[in-house]
Amino acid sequence: MDNTILQFLEAYKKLDILCKQTLSSNIGISTYIVQMQTNIQGHLTVPGWNDDFKYLKKLRRMRNCLVHEPDSYNNVHLTQNDIIWLEHFYSRIMEQTDPLSLLYQDSIQKEHYQSVPHSTADSHELEGNESDTKQFVKSIFVALFLALFIIAIFLILLYLY
Secondary structure, eight states: OOHHHHHHHHHHHHHHHHHHHHHTOSSTHHHHHHHHHHOHHHHHHSTTHHHHHHHHHHHHHHHHHHHHSTTOTTTOOOOHHHHHHHHHHHHHHHHTOSHHHHHHHHHHHHHHHHHSOOOHHHHHHHHOOHHHHHHHHHHHHHHHHHHHHHHHHHHHHHHHO
């Protein structure tokens, strides 16, 4: 067996164990891939999401071929870059810069932003919410009506005295 294959399998096992621990799963990298597959938002918000997803699937296929298919050592073409990528991905999970961590951090930031009260002007600029605009217009009309009503009462009182 080639030394590259052994290094690859060791790096894969190490990453798989980390994924099992962080995702509370028995199937590690496969669970990571499934979570990426089911999180549609990640494709839109996390840079490199699709590349990581495709590469993880490729490496899992290669690992499965090596482990489950007879005489597969000659059919699977591993490079040192595959091993480096696995090790780098392991580091990214540890540093919380991997796709699922970034997606989680993004969702936390959005929840925090939505829970913080904003001024009416901010909500108009950022959200463009039509109901807020209608409410603002109504409040202006009510204020104008009250101002005219007070002026009318003042003029009536002034006229009577």
